[in-house]
Amino acid sequence: MSGIYIHIPFCKQACIYCDFHFSTTLKNKAALLTCINKELELRKEELTHEPIQSIYFGGGTPSICTKAELAVLLETINKNYAVDPSCEITLEANPDDLTKVKIDELKSIGINRLSIGVQSFFEEDLVWMHRAHSVKDATACIDHALQGGISNISVDLIFATPLLTDDKLEKNIKILTQLAIPHLSCYNLTIEEKTSLHHLVKLKKVVPVLDEVAVRQFYFIRNHLQQQGYEHYEISNYAKPGSYSKHNTSYWQRKKYLGVGPSAHSYTGYSRSWNIRNNETYIRSLTQNKLPSEMETLTMNNRFNEVLLTGLRTQWGVNLTELKQEFQTQYTSFQNQIIPLVNEAKLIVTEDKLTISPSFLIMADRIASELFII
Template sequence: MSGIYLHIPFCRQACHYCDFHFSTSMGLKEQTVQAIARELELRQEYLQGQPVHTIYFGGGTPSLLNQQELQLLLATIKKLYIVSEDTEITLEANPDDLTPAKLQELRAAGMNRLSIGLQSFHEPHLRLMNRAHSATESLQCVKDAQAAGFDSITVDLIYGIPATDHHIWQQDLETLFALRVPHVSCYALTIEPDTALGRWSKKGKFKPAEDDFTAQQFEILLAQMAKHGYIQYEISNFCLPGHESRHNSNYWRGVHYLGVGPSAHSFNGRSRQHNVAHNKKYVDAVMQGHIPFELEELTMADQVNDYLLTSLRTIWGCDLRKINHDYGYNLRVSHAGYLQQLQDKGLASIAEEVLYLTDKGKLLADQITLDLLIE
């Protein structure tokens, strides 16, 4: 079992919080698509014949691709790789792209799952983030996608946006639940240095929300998701029963995947590869038959730490026996005192040798994981 991720590095405009690799110039779009198709050929052996169960178009804004470009990439994958009949094929989309005509194009191209970057239903928050769509489009695009026959839809929301109280966040959640989408990803607004919000914050032009405010919104999120029947199967991801993202779940479970496109990452259990985050350098190199990437060989400690970083975020928890069996490392012995402290403070529990974070512990997940990492 494996997955393929395609990074489409183009956006109409730069969101004020985003530090992913993308370009707002479309001059190289057609050439980049051709180069991604070529990289799929050059990397054909990377997955070693493992069947592909998930294909994910991320970015950037993959909904900027037209039907022919999407069909070219999917046809290339199906020609070169063993693709399961029930493969989950996800495309990230912005609401302003999802017209009824575009939705029909996406279905015709082979997409069976949409990941829609709503971020908010509140107009001033969308403007603060410099999103290209309106609050009306946030709502309408989901209804249009459902009408077009997309049963598998996930939407993104951002919390922790500065406000006088939690009223806007609660309204966003109420609007979301009325849509009854089967999957939701919710992320705290993170201020990265090399973004507009990061620069404004440094100059004192923007004041991020206090940590306590953001934590309170996370607690509201947990309570409301549970009330409406959603399962929190990963810290930021919620779904109705049976609607987990297969692609992202595989990331968290350590399944191998091939990443193609500028800045894309690949993982085969023993190493990671990172493609160059520069569109022209990527296109020029790949069209000459060379893939411009950096290789990171994973030590035993790297592999243990990767497993800790991903598994602790999930409903499935961190299997301490797996770490001992697969890597010869006994976390129960090396971190005995700390594991007991986590349990005593109500931050974690251990059942049948699996370590789980409690709701209280999830608020401190990053710090807990850092404390458990090995050298």
């Protein structure tokens, strides 16, 4: 299984916590989309004969694109790649873009899954985050999507924000579970460098929440959603049975994917590459038929560490038999390294599966990094 990721680097306004690549001026939008089309054509050999099971429009805000712009990109993909008939085609969307008409348009061109950036159902939280939408937009767009026949929906929520009390978090979760949204991504607010939030924290205008609050909210979400029949299948992701995101799952299971557009990453299992994070340079380069990317070949140690990092974040964990077969050299020292972590009940070994114990889940990345082979 392979996937295609298309990065649409435009947003109406900048959310204070965001460190993705995007521009709030749309002046280069047409030229940039033309170049993404060209990149899709130039790189078709990279996925020859691979059935494409997931196409993902991420960003930025892909819902900023018109029906015609998205249709051209999908047409290019269909013409140049072996798209599986059951392909999951996801569009990341902001609520203010998802009118009834827009939902019908998206459905008509083949979008069959929406990932909606709701973040909170409280106006003051949205204002604090500098989101472009209102609570009314959020509830209306979910309604439009369900009525319009796109029921495969994922909603993003953020927790551990300064204004989010436990009561408000409970209400946010209740609204979504009552609507039976099949997939939820719940992210712990992180303070990334070069964001407005980072600047505000440095100026002491924002006080980050205490770790204990973040931990409490993480487990509140987990317990509540599990009681409502959701599987906690990755540290930030919950799904009703069978509603896993094919796109995200392929990342965590290290499947091959092609990423096009500025800042997009690609992965072959043996190498990674990434496009330049600048719209003007991206356009200039593609206009001259040059790919604006850099590539890194992954060493056995890199690949081994990735298996641990991605696997331990998921409910499937790491398959020890496969790990031993693929990484015989690394496995010998790894075997000794896991003993203390198993004794401290941070890691659990069940038959041939290694997982993080639920009470240490929130520390999955740190625990995985303790096992890295350098």
